[in-house]
Amino acid sequence: xxxxxxxxxxxxxxxxxxxxxxxxxxxxxxxxxxxxxxxxxxxxxxxxxxxxxxxxxxxxxxxxxxxxxxxxxxxxxxxxxxxxxxxxxxxxxxxxxxxxxxxxxxxxxxxxxxxxxxxxxxxxxxxxxxxxxxxxxxxxxxxxxxxxxxxxxxxxxxxxxxxxxxxxxxxxxxxxxxxxxxxxxxxxxxxxxxxxxxxxxxxxxxxxxxxxxxxxxxxxxxxxxxxxxxxxxxxxxxxxxxxxxxxxxxxxxx
Amino acid sequence: xxxxxxxxxxxxxxxxxxxxxxxxxxxxxxxxxxxxxxxxxxxxxxxxxxxxxxxxxxxxxxxxxxxxxxxxxxxxxxxxxxxxxxxxxxxxxxxxxxxxxxxxxxxxxxxxxxxxxxxxxxxxxxxxxxxxxxxxxxxxxxxxxxxxxxxxxxxxxxxxxxxxxxxxxxxxxxxxxxxxxxxxxxxxxxxxxxxxxxxxxxxxxxxxxxxxxxxxxxxxxxxxxxxxxxxxxxxxxxxxxxxxxxxxxxxxxxxxxxxxxxxxxxxxxxxxxxxxxxxxxxxxxxxxxxxxxxxxxxxxxxxxxxxxxxxxxxxxxxxxxxxxxxxxxxxxxxxxxxxxxxxxxxxxxxxxxxxxxxxxxxxxxxxxxxxxxxxxxxxxxxxxxxxxxxxxxxxxxxxxxxxxxxxxxxxxxxxxxxxxxxxxxxxxxxxxxxxxxxxxxxxxxxxxxxxxxxxxxxxxxxxxxxxxxxxxxxxxxxxxxxxxxxxxxxxxxxxxxxxxxxxxxxxxx
Ligand SMILES: Nc1ncnc2c1ncn2[C@@H]1O[C@H](COP(=O)(O)OP(=O)(O)O)[C@@H](O)[C@H]1O
Ligand SMILES: [Mg+2]
Numbered sequence: 001x002x003x004x005x006x007x008x009x010x011x012x013x014x015x016x017x018x019x020x021x022x023x024x025x026x027x028x029x030x031x032x033x034x035x036x037x038x039x040x041x042x043x044x045x046x047x048x049x050x051x052x053x054x055x056x057x058x059x060x061x062x063x064x065x066x067x068x069x070x071x072x073x074x075x076x077x078x079x080x081x082x083x084x085x086x087x088x089x090x091x092x093x094x095x096x097x098x099x100x101x102x103x104x105x106x107x108x109x110x111x112x113x114x115x116x117x118x119x120x121x122x123x124x125x126x127x128x129x130x131x132x133x134x135x136x137x138x139x140x141x142x143x144x145x146x147x148x149x150x151x152x153x154x155x156x157x158x159x160x161x162x163x164x165x166x167x168x169x170x171x172x173x174x175x176x177x178x179x180x181x182x183x184x185x186x187x188x189x190x191x192x193x194x195x196x197x198x199x200x201x202x203x204x205x206x207x208x209x210x211x212x213x214x215x216x217x218x219x220x221x222x223x224x225x226x227x228x229x230x231x232x233x234x235x236x237x238x239x240x241x242x243x244x245x246x247x248x249x250x251x252x253x254x
Numbered sequence: 255x256x257x258x259x260x261x262x263x264x265x266x267x268x269x270x271x272x273x274x275x276x277x278x279x280x281x282x283x284x285x286x287x288x289x290x291x292x293x294x295x296x297x298x299x300x301x302x303x304x305x306x307x308x309x310x311x312x313x314x315x316x317x318x319x320x321x322x323x324x325x326x327x328x329x330x331x332x333x334x335x336x337x338x339x340x341x342x343x344x345x346x347x348x349x350x351x352x353x354x355x356x357x358x359x360x361x362x363x364x365x366x367x368x369x370x371x372x373x374x375x376x377x378x379x380x381x382x383x384x385x386x387x388x389x390x391x392x393x394x395x396x397x398x399x400x401x402x403x404x405x406x407x408x409x410x411x412x413x414x415x416x417x418x419x420x421x422x423x424x425x426x427x428x429x430x431x432x433x434x435x436x437x438x439x440x441x442x443x444x445x446x447x448x449x450x451x452x453x454x455x456x457x458x459x460x461x462x463x464x465x466x467x468x469x470x471x472x473x474x475x476x477x478x479x480x481x482x483x484x485x486x487x488x489x490x491x492x493x494x495x496x497x498x499x500x501x502x503x504x505x506x507x508x509x510x511x512x513x514x515x516x517x518x519x520x521x522x523x524x525x526x527x528x529x530x531x532x533x534x535x536x537x538x539x540x541x542x543x544x545x546x547x548x549x550x551x552x553x554x555x556x557x558x559x560x561x562x563x564x565x566x567x568x569x570x571x572x573x574x575x576x577x578x579x580x581x582x583x584x585x586x587x588x589x590x591x592x593x594x595x596x597x598x599x600x601x602x603x604x605x606x607x608x609x610x611x612x613x614x615x616x617x618x619x620x621x622x623x624x625x626x627x628x629x630x631x632x633x634x635x636x637x638x639x640x641x642x643x644x645x646x647x648x649x650x651x652x653x654x655x656x657x658x659x660x661x662x663x664x665x666x667x668x669x670x671x672x673x674x675x676x677x678x679x680x681x682x683x684x685x686x687x688x689x690x691x692x693x694x695x696x697x698x699x700x701x702x703x704x705x706x707x708x709x710x711x712x713x714x715x716x717x718x719x720x721x722x723x724x725x726x727x728x729x730x731x732x733x734x735x736x737x738x739x740x741x742x743x744x745x746x747x748x749x750x751x752x753x754x755x756x757x758x759x760x761x762x763x
Contacts, residue, residue: 054399057403059399059402059403075405077405078402078403078404078405079405080405081404081405083403083404083405084403084404085399085400085403087396087399087400089394089396091394091396091397091399091400093397093414093415093418095418104414105404107414108400108401108404108406108410108414109404109405110404154404
């Protein structure tokens with residue numbers, strides 16, 4: 001099993017979630033995410049990816065099964081400030097500037113203020129001149145980038161990214177895919193990235209889980225043994241194309 | 255900003271007003287702008303002192319009632335199970351007949367400023383609380399997820415999210431509260447204060463001093479409108495946005511709906527009432543507890559008959575005015591929407607007049623319309639009319655643009671749009687106004703009965719207070735409060751039914 005050489009940071013056992021309306025989003029899922037690696041989840045929309053992420057973060061209670069993060073419950077890890085989520089919807093607070101929105105995460109995680117780190121991250125996501133701007137004056141893609149900066153500012157041990165580049169334009173998306181991963185990779189952060197895009201999954205992750213339509217099952221578990229740092233023209237690489245076509249094949253048979 | 259049409263309109267209004275007042279037969283009940291100016295000039299010191307006193311009492315009550323509302327709202331949002339109880343108790347306070355509570359507080363607190371302040375606080379507490387509860391919930395679920403994802407709980411929710419999200423709603427509530435506090439303070443002054451605009455109103459009403467009455471009413475109305483405008487300006491400055499146009503506080507979804515809620519509320523009200531009398535050590539001659547009121551209502555036929563007769567006189571007038579005001583407000587809103595040109599003129603006028611504490615000018619209106627049923631009904635109707643009109647107009651404009659566009663694509667005219675889209679969009683605002691109108695109608699009818707017509711519940715309560723018939727007074731308070739709450743609940747039940755069909759998105763918890 002890919003990633004099994006490292007210890008598992010997140011372990012899901014028999015995880016199920018039936019939403020109040022009776023929609024079964026996740027059924028009997030057994031999963032382990034290796035510590036320090038980035039795992040991509042791809043699957044058709046509505047298959048239960050966000051639900052799975054929320055279960056891992058402990059934001060929703062599972063209908064069955066357990067989640068264990070580094071030996072403890074999600075709730076305990078959240079209280080330690082060990083988890084960060086970049087939500088599908090950027091969810092910036094409209095009355096705060098970009099800088100204040102990013103800094104808010106550190107306050108919520110009970111961490112010391114670190115204005116330099118905040119400024120660095122804002123620059124890194126390409127929002128250099130916009131630190132003092134309110135979200136209403138930003139485009140959808142810019143808001144998402146601010147939300148990514150916010151999710152990274154606490155240096156989380158567990159980073160959960162739910163389609164973080166959904167509203168970002170193609171060019172910026174490629175740039176972010178190159179610039180952002182070093183911020184958490186190689187630092188022991190365990191990341192789970194939900195995405196629609198196969199290319200993004202291959203570019204960013206060490207492992208790809210392809211999910212079936214609802215309720216989500218794992219239909220393929222692919223290792224991405226491409227070296228890091230990954231170059232900008234990675235998608236020309238034959239190994240990249242091979243993994244991408246495997247993922248596409250798995251996705252299409254569902 | 256184009257002040258021109260407004261300015262011209264105002265000048266025309268003043269001229270017309272003066273001309274009417276100079277018409278001899280009307281001169282007995284209507285004072286023109288010139289007479290008012292002269293009277294105010296001659297009595298400026300008196301009016302300034304009275305206004306200062308009333309304004310300071312209103313301000314004290316405003317602070318007290320609103321701080322209490324903020325406190326209650328925080329409790330309700332931190333412990334959602336308590337929400338229905340907190341809101342129910344606040345509603346009970348709002349449904350108390352101010353003009354009977356006034357004399358009771360007067361006995362309790364003496365001749366000072368206490369009753370005025372408490373009545374002002376009572377007049378603002380519920381509306382601000384309801385607005386705050388809406389605002390505190392105006393937080394998308396994903397923001398809450400953000401707070402939870404860092405392991406924080408409801409105190410952080412309140413501090414980082416809800417408090418700030420509620421600010422525009424708080425200001426909108428405070429804007430409505432400013433004239434309400436003025437009204438509460440003046441009603442408090444009606445019940446035997448030494449100084450204030452309410453005292454002047456009573457004095458000149460008894461003397462039928464027409465120019466003085468008009469002057470006092472005009473000054474009171476202007477002060478209330480200025481307070482309303484000042485809070486709006488403060489909100490714009492602080493929030494850098496207009497406060498939401500909160501017409502009547504929208505429906506606060508019940509935390510959980512069951513029959514248990516009203517039962518718990520009734521027990522809480524009765525328990526608090528009995529405990530307050532016991533703990534304050536009030537004289538049994540004056541203070542009547544729930545048991546004595548129940549005994550009086552059930553075992554004293556004379557008292558019961560008197561009360562029922564008065565209730566019969568008041569209820570018809572209040573209901574007629576209430577329905578007329580609602581229908582008039584909704585009807586005019588529909589007409590104005592069908593003829594959009596008119597809205598530009600009517601809306602600012604209505605917004606300004608909404609800020610006038612109508613009841614304080616009530617004696618004048620009855621003077622104009624006659625000391626008969628028509629006058630009373632008209633006053634109640636006017637009291638209900640402005641909030642309903644503004645709320646309905648706002649609701650009509652909430653119609654979803656895309657659906658209206660669909661109608662336009664198919665060349666369906668304004669009338670079809672009105673029937674199929676806008677009327678449904680108006681319903682939530684209409685019912686919000688209808689609920690808030692219930693206590694307002696009772697307040698209006700009792701004040702007029704007390705100050706002017708000498709009939710019905712208002713007069714009965716005033717008489718009971720002046721003859722120290724405290725059994726009657728407390729019984730009347732209990733009866734009126736229960737009826738007001740039942741009517742409020744009845745309107746809310748109709749609202750749930752109707753909105754369940756026409757606006758199900760409003761019914762989500
Ligand atoms: N809070 C909820 N209540 C009811 N059903 C939900 C809720 N959240 C998600 N669902 C349903 O669960 C399924 C999976 O949703 P989600 O996890 O958001 O999918 P994805 O993120 O893969 O697009 C969908 O059918 C969705 O409609
Ligand atoms: Mg999703």
